[in-house]
Amino acid sequence: MCRPSRLRAMFASRACRKSVMIGKSLSNKDMKQLIVHMGEIDQPWNCPHGRPTIRHLINLDLLMKDDV
Structure with a gap:
């Protein structure tokens, strides 16, 4: 799949911002x-x-202990 670099950068930025942060x-x-x-x-x-x-x-x- 071919994507423009600006679009790829936008997706990467959104993914980072929505990620789980340290301390959560x-x-x-x-x-x-x-x-x-x-x-x-x-x-x-x-x-x-x-x-x-x-x-x-x-x-x-x-x-895995909680699954039992």
Whole structure:
């Protein structure tokens, strides 16, 4: 798909502004959804602007205990 650079930059900016910010509390459901979605993208460790997207890593088993 071919997109003009200004349009690509606009989409990247919107994605960053709508992202989860450091300090925002998340439910277990929200955390699971983020992990699943980040697993679907090519480079989940950076946003389109190069900002890091992963700050803390946790034991995923802790999230899975709530499903039982």
